[in-house]
Amino acid sequence: MLLLPRMASNLARSLLLLLFAFSICDAVAIPGPISDRHRSAALELFAPHHGSFASLEETYEALRVFEILAVGDKPDVRTTTCPKVLENLGSPTPLKDLFYALKVNGILKCKVNKDVFKDIASKLKATVKDAKTLVDLYYSIGSLVLIKDQASDVDVLLADANGTFQTIKALSQSDGKWRYTDKPESSTYAAAPYCQVNSVKNDILKLFDSIEKYDDGTFYFDEKLVGGHEHQGSISTTSSVVRGVSAFAAVTSGKINLPGDKILGLAKFFLGIGIPGDAKDFFNQIESLALLESNRISIPLVLSLPATVYSLSNKDQIKVRVNTVLGSAAPPLTVKLVRAFSTGAKDSAIIDNKELKYDQNSGHHVLDVLPNKVDVGTYVFVFEMVLHDSDGEKVYATGGQIHVPVYFTGIVKVSNAEIAVLENDLGSVETQKTLDLAGNDIVSLSANHLQKLRLSFRLTTPLGHAFKPHQAFLKLTHEKKYEHIFVVGNAGKKFEIVLDFLGLVEKFYYLSGRYDIELTVGDAVMENSFLRPLGHVELDLPEAPTSKAPRLPPLAVDPYTRYGPKAEITHLFRAPEKRPPTQLSLIFLGLTLLPLIAFLVGLLRLGVNFRNFPSSAVPATYAILFHLGIAAILVLYVLFWLKLDLFTTLKTAALLGVFLLFVGHRILSHLATTSAKLKSA
């Protein structure tokens, strides 16, 4: 919440006050009813492009929002929209456009010829008979209903209402529950005597059982439970359900037993959205709230507090407003403050059962007198609404006991402030100065490492109790910008801190010199929080011992260097082995080949001949192939040494080996038989 800004103290003080004011104001738990902020947001969101909106659907949404919110100087789009509407009603158009054209016409009341309506009605009745999907049925029946409202003498009754209803039921089984709630609305309009009211009622109750809940009592419908095809989001889903249920309730005569707190939870959900940024969400929110405001099940009433932060020094009064969700006046009722207690002491109530007076001029319920026991701090006020008309309980949903957190701020008295330098062992005072923390004077002290610095002051609430603030810090800053922060502890009302420099020498990095002293005392409910420079102290610390040279930490690092690129690391390869000089290796290569030459020469001298080489065709080829195969294997050796890897070599060697085996066997067996023949012969 509160920070220690490094700015000039004046700026810091004002910033502190602003910060705590905003932080408390944001913590309003109850969403208020629709206000003028919504109206101006509506004008911004639904601004037409060049005098008209993109599609009929958007036109309808914009017009309906303006109508519900009673927005003043809304843009006039009649001249551009009416021709579009007429065009859509005249020529054959897709059902969706026709539907929205009729809706827009209902608001704008363009001049449409009666015959056009008759024409459309007959076409729609035919569509209803052959409709294959739920969407088509929805749009066609909805359009029929709208025609009935706009041209009352056109015949729109469906020929076979029961059959239509059965089709709706059958289609909705496969299509998902959320559309089911919209369909009964349109079907009951057109087919009033025939529909099976009770089954629809039960289904609605079942749907409400699957409602989701937030912890603060807000109810909403989530998309995953009702199984839509596109990604709907909870706002659209919940608003579809509200539309369907309220339309159904408007048409049926009986009562739907939905608990009032669920309706109130739905209202809280829509109000808790605040001001949506998206036009579609805005429309859904406003239309659902309008339907909730005037529905026949139970009308939610919203209790809100315009402000929850009250100043004891200004003697503010607690004001409460009760409205319907759209901000209009509530029925006559009294607001009772059942209980008020401090968040620290939940059991003891400081206020019990007081009634708030109703102020006719402003429309607020006011607590005129605050008891003396209210001190600075956070409290919880519990309100309850009591309707003057006892039958109202059935019509309105009030929501029982409502807990509201309230903050009381006030001036906390700071007194008896003094700062002193003490001798270490004896504790005797060397220099002592009293401070006036409200003023601006600064002190100048000097101390060495054998002494202590003591700061003390008292904090008292307006009612004279002890007060422990969120922040009580003492900061010492060296000339070289090193900062040391200490927390000031307290015993009851007295706050005291003693800095023993002997123990702090190492923490201060052995830096002697001038240290600036700053005291910060702050709390959310303290109206006079302060951050005050008290002066400076000249500290004389011993030199750092050379053995333990203090490593001063780096000061605030420029964030770009901290996350910037680091030094490049070059890889150190293993030192390569010492290789012999190239010439020596080449000499020995020659020497190795020498025995081969000697061998060949020796063979020649021994008189090697090719006498046994077979001369006839078939064995000759085998012989040649055999020799070639052996030569190939030797060539493979050379290639393996020079270029190839083991896998290819082994593959080739295997192939060659098989080939050689086959050929060699043939030639050698041939030779053996010839020699055997020779011997026998």
Next chain:
Amino acid sequence: MARSTSKDAQDLFRALWSAYSATPTNLKIIDLYVIYAVFTALIQVVYMALVGSFPFNSFLSGVLSCIGTAVLAVCLRIQVNKENKEF
């Protein structure tokens, strides 16, 4: 006595040489091959002694393949030798 020792050595050598000449040619071919293989191995050992055994794999493969082929050739000689017929 030195003279007679050297003369004896020479005589011995000549006797051995003439006895050896009696062996059939195919055996002489095999003998020549074995001598070739052993010499190649020896040269590689000398090289390794000179420059150190850095790529030890190379040394091993060179020497052992030479020795291996020499051993196999000796086996062949034993089998081919007609005087070993009874085995």
